[in-house]
Amino acid sequence: MNTEGERLQKVLARLGFGSRRVCEDLIADERVTVNGDIAALGRRVDVDQDRVEVDGAVVGVRPGLVHYLLNKPTGVITTADDPQGRPTVVELVPDQPRIFPVGRLDGDTEGLLILTNDGDLAHQLTHPSFGVEKEYLAHVDGVPSRAALRNLREGVELDDGRTAPARVTAVEPGLLRITIHEGRNRQVRRMCDAVGHPVRRLIRTRIGPIVDPRLPPGGWRELSRDEVRSLEVASSGGREGEAPDRER
Numbered sequence: 334m335n336t337e338g339e340r341l342q343k344v345l346a347r348l349g350f351g352s353r354r355v356c357e358d359l360i361a362d363e364r365v366t367v368n369g370d371i372a373a374l375g376r377r378v379d380v381d382q383d384r385v386e387v388d389g390a391v392v393g394v395r396p397g398l399v400h401y402l403l404n405k406p407t408g409v410i411t412t413a414d415d416p417q418g419r420p421t422v423v424e425l426v427p428d429q430p431r432i433f434p435v436g437r438l439d440g441d442t443e444g445l446l447i448l449t450n451d452g453d454l455a456h457q458l459t460h461p462s463f464g465v466e467k468e469y470l471a472h473v474d475g476v477p478s479r480a481a482l483r484n485l486r487e488g489v490e491l492d493d494g495r496t497a498p499a500r501v502t503a504v505e506p507g508l509l510r511i512t513i514h515e516g517r518n519r520q521v522r523r524m525c526d527a528v529g530h531p532v533r534r535l536i537r538t539r540i541g542p543i544v545d546p547r548l549p550p551g552g553w554r555e556l557s558r559d560e561v562r563s564l565e566v567a568s569s570g571g572r573e574g575e576a577p578d579r580e581r
């Protein structure tokens with residue numbers, strides 16, 4: 334038996350799967366595989382080398398780093414700590430290790446949000462010069478004219494300056510798919526307000542290469558290794574837009 338590396342239950346506990354006891358039960362229940370084989374209790378792993386899966390989902394990228402994808406419901410605040418005591422996004426994912434949201438969605442916006450303790454990736458993703466695409470579905474009041482759509486595409490004048498060109502398509506009357514690179518406060522809502530079509534419902538459906546139409550509101554999962562890698566590539570100016578293999 335491999336006597337090097339870290340004990341599997343310790344690794345899983347650090348990644349947020351529960352106490353070591355709970356993680357031992359996961360292993361005993363044969364829900365954990367290492368490099369495709371069901372793991373035995375006492376198994377040691379090298380998180381950089383070994384491929385660990387729980388219930389078929391790959392876990393862990395680098396020791397101690399976790400990356401969650403959350404489908405944020407409305408009414409939940411994007412912060413690690415709300416002084417007013419409102420429900421927060423961090424309460425929807427495991428509380429250990431401590432993580433923080435990458436960027437923000439308004440309280441009344443739904444959809445994909447990444448939470449991580451990976452400071453480098455978070456910095457890259459939120460840095461304006463790296464410009465990772467974010468795609469939204471916006472249900473708006475009324476039916477925007479071609480001129481309004483063109484305006485949204487070319488850039489609208491907001492009180493903090495003109496918006497950069499955006500990709501905007503009418504999916505159906507009153508429903509827009511809007512893709513932006515910037516991350517200004519309430520940007521999509523303010524853009525739609527500016528062309529006379531206030532947003533009624535806003536859903537973020539993609540962050541760079543990351544999509545997950547099957548994640549239910551309030552649900553979360555770990556990003557796969559490939560997904561984290563693809564985010565790193567996209568946020569350092571690489572190609573994006575192709576959904577990576579979720580390794581499931």
Ligand code: URA
Nearest residue numbers: 438439442519521522
């Ligand atoms: N644009 C908005 O208006 N709100 C969000 O939450 C995200 C983008």
